[in-house]
Every structure is written in structure tokens, then in C-alpha cells.
Amino acid sequence: xxxxxxxxxxxxxxxxxxxxxxxxxxxxxxxxxxxxxxxxxxxxxxxxxxxxxxxxxxxxxxxxxxxxxxxxxxxxxxxxxxxxxxxxxxxxxxxxxxxxxxxxxxxxxxxxxxxxxxxxxxxxxxxxxxxxxxxxxxxxxxxxxxxxxxxxxxxxxxxxxxxxxxxxxxxxxxxxxxxxxxxxxxxxxxxxxxxxxxxxxxxxxxxxxxxxxxxxxxxxxxxxxxxxxxxxxxxxxxxxxxxxxxxxxxxxxxxxxxxxxxxxxxxxxxxxxxxxxxxxxxxxxxxxxxxxxxx
Numbered sequence: 199x200x201x202x203x204x205x206x207x208x209x210x211x212x213x214x215x216x217x218x219x220x221x222x223x224x225x226x227x228x229x230x231x232x233x234x235x236x237x238x239x240x241x242x243x244x245x246x247x248x249x250x251x252x253x254x255x256x257x258x259x260x261x262x263x264x265x266x267x268x269x270x271x272x273x274x275x276x277x278x279x280x281x282x283x284x285x286x287x288x289x290x291x292x293x294x295x296x297x298x299x300x301x302x303x304x305x306x307x308x309x310x311x312x313x314x315x316x317x318x319x320x321x322x323x324x325x326x327x328x329x330x331x332x333x334x335x336x337x338x339x340x341x342x343x344x345x346x347x348x349x350x351x352x353x354x355x356x357x358x359x360x361x362x363x364x365x366x367x368x369x370x371x372x373x374x375x376x377x378x379x380x381x382x383x384x385x386x387x388x389x390x391x392x393x394x395x396x397x398x399x400x401x402x403x404x405x406x407x408x409x410x411x412x413x414x415x416x417x418x419x420x421x422x423x424x425x426x427x428x429x430x431x432x433x434x435x436x437x438x439x440x441x442x443x444x445x446x447x448x449x450x451x452x453x454x455x456x457x458x459x460x461x462x463x464x465x466x467x468x469x470x471x472x473x474x475x476x477x478x479x480x481x482x483x484x485x486x487x488x489x490x491x492x493x
Contacts, residue, residue: 200320200414202354203250205243208310209236209263209327210256210301215461224259225459226327230472231479233338235459236263237289239325241346246323246354250295252314253327257300267296285342308423308432311412321357321413323350329408330468331366331454335475349454353411356386356449363440364447366409368456372397378405379434381448388446391434404448407456413444 213220219228227234243251255263267290279287290296299313311324331349334340349366356364365388367381375397382390382401392401423435440446457468473479 202246202321202323202357202411203248204252204318204320204322205246205248205250205350206252206254206311206314206318206322206324207236207239207243207327208254208307208324209259210254210304210310211328212256212258212304213328213460216459216465219462224263225465226259227263228459228465230330230457231469231476233286233341234289235328235330237341238330238332238346239327240289240294241285241291241341241343242331242350243323243325244291244294244343245346245348246350248294248323248350250297250318252297252299252317252322254299254301254310254314256304257302260298260300264298267298282338283341286338289341291343306432308436311433312421315412319414321363321411323353324410324412325350326408328459330457330459331368331407331409331451332457332472333454335455335472335477337476337478339478347454349409349451352449352451353409356447357411360447361413362445362447363413364411364449365437366407366451367404367448368407368451368454369403370405372403375400375403375405380405383448386448388437388441388448390441391437393434407451409449409451 209224209226213225216225227236230238240251253263253267297317301310301313315322332347334345336345353364353366370378376394378394380392380395380400380402381388381404383404390401391406392399419436419439422439423432437446455471457472458464459468473483
């Protein structure tokens with residue numbers, strides 16, 4: 199079975215729901231309190247032992263994201279924040295190659311995956327650039343792959359056992375079902391995907407949560423479902439192809455918390471929730487919230 203040596207981070211979206219902030223700060227590098235989302239994603243993929251991380255960006259984000267990607271902690275000498283580990287200032291692990299792909303025309307998730315997969319020979323991970331899945335709410339003192347989310351590693355472990363493509367799934371409440379793609383399950387296999395159903399039409403409460411591992415023939419299969427025909431549902435058409443042919447597995451991610459920077463209210467909730475769970479922040483922050491709500 200081929201090794202999973204590549205990961206693709208999708209960061210090409212326009213971020214229209216986060217306007218006007220996303221004019222100046224792409225949603226993929228907005229900080230979760232004090233650490234950019236992209237740092238967390240790079241560390242998560244690195245923990246799964248990939249050798250290359252492909253980042254798909256839009257032309258509008260090219261300058262700022264390439265600057266972040268090429269940034270080095272050498273810009274600061276050791277006298278600047280000596281209390282922080284260097285991973286906090288330079289997120290790229292040694293030995294990991296970063297490859298940037300520019301998505302000139304926004305064509306959705308499927309087109310972005312296809313753009314990167316043309317340069318990949320083997321199975322690969324896909325991470326949505328505005329979705330974090332974390333189970334340890336750590337501060338910058340624990341920056342780097344060692345302390346990163348195990349989400350991608352779980353995907354690789356599943357693939358190594360089964361040899362089939364898979365998606366991360368996460369259970370949500372009834373009121374949130376109509377916001378996501380919902381999966382019908384048969385054991386660990388996905389049998390169907392329904393996009394944003396009402397709760398009475400949903401086959402489960404499990405959502406696709408922005409993590410995928412796609413098999414070696416994904417490049418050719420994606421070409422069968424062009425965005426010119428399927429639009430934003432291109433990736434769903436592709437996933438349904440997997441379901442009907444080689445099989446499409448699921449990896450339960452219920453031990454993780456999903457944080458989403460795609461819109462203001464969800465990102466605000468994410469910031470508050472993460473701060474309340476962090477050992478270095480929760481005492482003062484809880485006290486401030488209690489005082490503020492009492493007024």
C-alpha cells in the first residue's frame with residue numbers, strides 16, 4: 199500500500215462571509231486567540247508524517263500567504279520573546295516541503311483538490327483551510343507537530359488498515375444538521391451524502407467535517423465531475439462516485455472540537471470556547487465574562 203506523503207490545505211476561498219476583515223487577513227491565517235489557523239493545520243498534517251504540504255491559494259491571497267509560508271523565525275533574534283518555542287514564530291517543520299498552487303478562478307473544493315492532485319503521485323490528505331479540529335486546547339508554549347491535533351493521523355491509520363478513501367465525520371445537534379453535508383452510514387462506510395437536509399430528512403447527525411484522505415486515482419476521477427457541470431457540488435459528486443465504486447470510509451472525530459473561521463459568529467464562538475478551555479487563560483477570562491454579564 200502506498201504511503202501518504204502529501205497533504206493539501208485548501209486556502210483559496212474568497213472569505214466573503216468574513217468581509218471586511220478578510221480583505222486584510224485571509225480567514226486561513228486568522229488567529230485562534232494567538233496562533234494562526236494555518237499553523238495548526240501545518241502541524242496537524244506534519245504529525246501524520248507527510249513529506250509535502252500543498253497549499254492552494256487565490257491570487258488575491260498570494261502575497262500575504264506566501265510571505266507567511268516563507269517566514270522565518272530568524273527575523274527575530276533570541277532576545278525577542280525568549281519564553282516562546284521557535285515553532286511559535288516559525289511554524290514549518292524541518293524536512294517538510296511546502297508547495298503553493300494558485301487557483302486563479304474560484305471553482306470550489308473539487309477544483310482546488312484537482313489543481314493540487316495533478317502534482318501528487320499517491321494518496322493524499324485534504325484539510326479545509328478554515329476548519330480546525332482540536333482536542334487539546336494548548337497555548338503557544340506547546341507549538342509544533344508534537345502537540346498538534348491527531349485528526350489527520352487518524353485518517354492515515356484508517357487508510358493503512360482499509361486501503362480506501364475516507365472522510366472525517368462529526369456528530370452535531372439537530373438544530374445544526376441543515377448547515378452541513380450529512381452522511382448515511384453502514385458501519386464505517388458512507389452510503390450516501392445529503393447536502394444540508396432538514397432534520398426530518400437527514401439519515402444521521404454526522405457531518406463531513408473538512409478532513410479527507412483520497413486515494414491514488416483521485417486525479418482522474420475528479421476530471422469526470424467538472425465544476426462547469428456540478429458547480430459547488432462537484433466534490434459531493436466525486437464522493438458519490440467513491441461510494442458507488444471503491445468505497446468511501448468514515449473516521450469518527452467526535453473527540454475533537456470543530457472551530458470554523460468561515461463566518462463571524464462561528465469564529466467568535468470558537469475564540470471564546472478555546473479561551474475558556476485553555477489553562478493559561480480560563481481563570482481570568484471566566485472572571486471577566488461573569489463580571490461583564492452581571493452588568
